[in-house]
Amino acid sequence: xxxxxxxxxxxxxxxxxxxxxxxxxxxxxxxxxxxxxxxxxxxxxxxxxxxxxxxxxxxxxxxxxxxxxxxxxxxxxxxxxxxxxxxxxxxxxxxxxxxxxxxxxxxxxxxxxxxxxxxxxxxxxxxxxxxxxxxxxxxxxxxxxxxxxxxxxxxxxxxxxxxxxxxxxxxxxxxxxxxxxxxxxxxxxxxxxxxxxxxxxxxxxxxxxxxxxxxxxxxxxxxxxxxxxxxxxxxxxxxxxxxxxxxxxx
Amino acid sequence: xxxxxxxxxxxxxxxxxxxxxxxxxxxxxxxxxxxxxxxxxxxxxxxxxxxxxxxxxxxxxxxxxxxxx
Numbered sequence: 001x002x003x004x005x006x007x008x009x010x011x012x013x014x015x016x017x018x019x020x021x022x023x024x025x026x027x028x029x030x031x032x033x034x035x036x037x038x039x040x041x042x043x044x045x046x047x048x049x050x051x052x053x054x055x056x057x058x059x060x061x062x063x064x065x066x067x068x069x070x071x072x073x074x075x076x077x078x079x080x081x082x083x084x085x086x087x088x089x090x091x092x093x094x095x096x097x098x099x100x101x102x103x104x105x106x107x108x109x110x111x112x113x114x115x116x117x118x119x120x121x122x123x124x125x126x127x128x129x130x131x132x133x134x135x136x137x138x139x140x141x142x143x144x145x146x147x148x149x150x151x152x153x154x155x156x157x158x159x160x161x162x163x164x165x166x167x168x169x170x171x172x173x174x175x176x177x178x179x180x181x182x183x184x185x186x187x188x189x190x191x192x193x194x195x196x197x198x199x200x201x202x203x204x205x206x207x208x209x210x211x212x213x214x215x216x217x218x219x220x221x222x223x224x225x226x227x228x229x230x231x232x233x234x235x236x237x238x239x240x241x242x243x244x245x246x247x248x249x250x
Numbered sequence: 251x252x253x254x255x256x257x258x259x260x261x262x263x264x265x266x267x268x269x270x271x272x273x274x275x276x277x278x279x280x281x282x283x284x285x286x287x288x289x290x291x292x293x294x295x296x297x298x299x300x301x302x303x304x305x306x307x308x309x310x311x312x313x314x315x316x317x318x319x
Contacts, residue, residue, distance in 0.1 A: 049302040056262065060251045065273070067262055074276065074283070078302050091302075099255030130254040150256040173252055 059104025072104035093121040099129025109137040118237030136185040142225040152207025186219030
């Protein structure tokens with residue numbers, strides 16, 4: 001008996017410290033990587049997918065490496081995958097962007113707008129410049145109370161526009177943005193242009209910095225809210241879509 | 251290309267001083283798109299997850315900073 005016990009102990013003994021070391025190392029790794037020890041785990045698969053658009057929106061030209069970017073060629077295939085995957089029922093767009101390439105931004109906005117599945121956007125922190133059309137491209141949009149959207153004219157920074165054609169080209173680009181925003185939100189063209197060209201709001205530039213509640217009162221964004229409201233709205237839209245489909249079948 | 255951004259041009263196109271640093275690249279690891287960077291030990295370290303599936307962000311093997319095997 002006694003011998004048996006001893007043997008058992010000697011068998012287990014070398015293993016135990018090893019186990020401890022492993023779990024300790026794991027926790028240390030996690031603290032180094034995330035600054036925390038545990039992230040909540042969810043068992044089931046999600047029917048809502050989430051697209052985060054952060055930093056600069058990068059299109060035709062690769063920006064220097066110090067820029068945090070969201071690349072056009074990464075986002076577009078993801079939207080295509082979301083559209084064709086039957087398990088995905090809704091799309092949540094999280095925006096915290098300083099703007100970026102006009103064509104890439106408009107392309108992303110058009111892709112989201114033409115999605116057959118319900119989509120909801122939240123502007124957190126900032127949805128500036130080309131972030132504005134992306135924010136309004138979804139079926140319903142939210143803005144955090146503290147988030148801002150800078151609306152300003154499209155221009156070539158620090159350059160004098162030399163040729164009249166250049167000005168016309170820029171003006172056309174600007175028209176594309178204005179038209180898209182007008183079509184996908186409740187703001188009027190006059191109001192949007194007024195915000196875009198107003199003086200005295202930005203220290204060194206023309207334009208307006210629109211904060212949370214103001215964006216809602218101008219009709220640019222649907223509601224002030226955060227992730228809870230956005231997910232709730234998205235689930236409502238998904239449910240609505242299901243009911244419409246059922247009615248069609250009957 | 252026209253940039254429509256509130257960030258000043260000189261901030262976007264400033265000279266970067268660490269050119270030799272490895273370029274982060276996009277790879278597909280078990281169906282999860284991740285951006286990885288090579289660390290000093292020549293291992294692939296996750297910088298960012300590009301998946302749209304929120305569940306992928308809860309996968310312990312794909313936390314930013316994790317080393318891919």
